[in-house]
Amino acid sequence: KNQVEQSPQSLIILEGKNCTLQCNYTVSPFSNLRWYKQDTGRGPVSLTIMTFSENTKSNGRYTATLDADTKQSSLHITASQLSDSASYICVVSVQGGSYIPTFGRGTSLIVHP
Amino acid sequence: DSGVTQTPKHLITATGQRVTLRCSPRSGDLSVYWYQQSLDQGLQFLIQYYNGEERAKGNILERFSAQQFPDLHSELNLSSLELGDSALYFCASSVRQGVGTGELFFGEGSRLTVL
Numbered sequence: 001k002n003q004v005e006q007s008p009q010s011l012i013i014l015e016g017k018n019c020t021l022q023c024n025y026t027v028s029p030f031s032n033l034r035w036y037k038q039d040t041g042r043g044p045v046s047l048t049i050m051t052f053s054e055n056t057k058s059n060g061r062y063t064a065t066l067d068a069d070t071k072q073s074s075l076h077i078t079a080s081q082l083s084d085s086a087s088y089i090c091v092v093s094v095q096g097g098s099y100i101p102t103f104g105r106g107t108s109l110i111v112h113p
Numbered sequence: 114d115s116g117v118t119q120t121p122k123h124l125i126t127a128t129g130q131r132v133t134l135r136c137s138p139r140s141g142d143l144s145v146y147w148y149q150q151s152l153d154q155g156l157q158f159l160i161q162y163y164n165g166e167e168r169a170k171g172n173i174l175e176r177f178s179a180q181q182f183p184d185l186h187s188e189l190n191l192s193s194l195e196l197g198d199s200a201l202y203f204c205a206s207s208v209r210q211g212v213g214t215g216e217l218f219f220g221e222g223s224r225l226t227v228l
Binding site for chain 2: 031032034041042043044045046049089091093100101103104105106
């Protein structure tokens with residue numbers, strides 16, 4: 001069964017600090033992995049996309065990594081800001097067929113001043 | 114702005130009632146997805162339509178139904194509402210199904226409160 005597990009479930013950090021969120025998946029055959037950011041009460045927005053051949057991709061202060069061998073991904077946030085407070089959702093897609101991506105439950109990040 | 118429009122933004126109704134949520138996908142997107150997000154829960158996939166046809170079903174209750182119209186907008190119908198149906202309902206669209214990077218573009222959601 002295709003599954004996406006995220007950790008930690010929630011995280012509280014101080015403004016300016018760095019943090020790393022984890023995503024483990026069992027989705028197969030792998031096509032791509034996206035990290036979405038969901039502000040409270042808003043729709044998720046894609047931050048990055050990782051394909052099989054990519055190890056690292058950055059989007060401003062967000063850096064995603066992918067280890068396709070161990071089926072793990074991480075999202076590193078540098079110099080956190082109050083606006084980073086949100087839920088971060090890992091979403092993995094399979095190749096071909098009916099395109100229904102598998103969503104993780106998300107990591108809730110709270111950045112305190 | 115994702116380009117996906119959902120109406121209404123907020124809806125309060127009573128148990129046993131029926132409501133319809135509407136979604137207009139991004140211009141050119143053929144696939145529409147519906148998700149349910151209960152308080153502090155993850156996004157639960159309900160159903161997908163592609164160019165007017167139902168393509169996949171997730172954890173959608175029999176009391177819920179959806180359709181996609183020729184102009185590609187979609188409606189999610191929720192009937193015999195129960196307290197537990199209170200949630201945020203998101204619509205998302207993508208260009209196509211299957212091959213491709215498949216980014217989902219989400220609307221701002223419809224918040225349903227059942228009293």
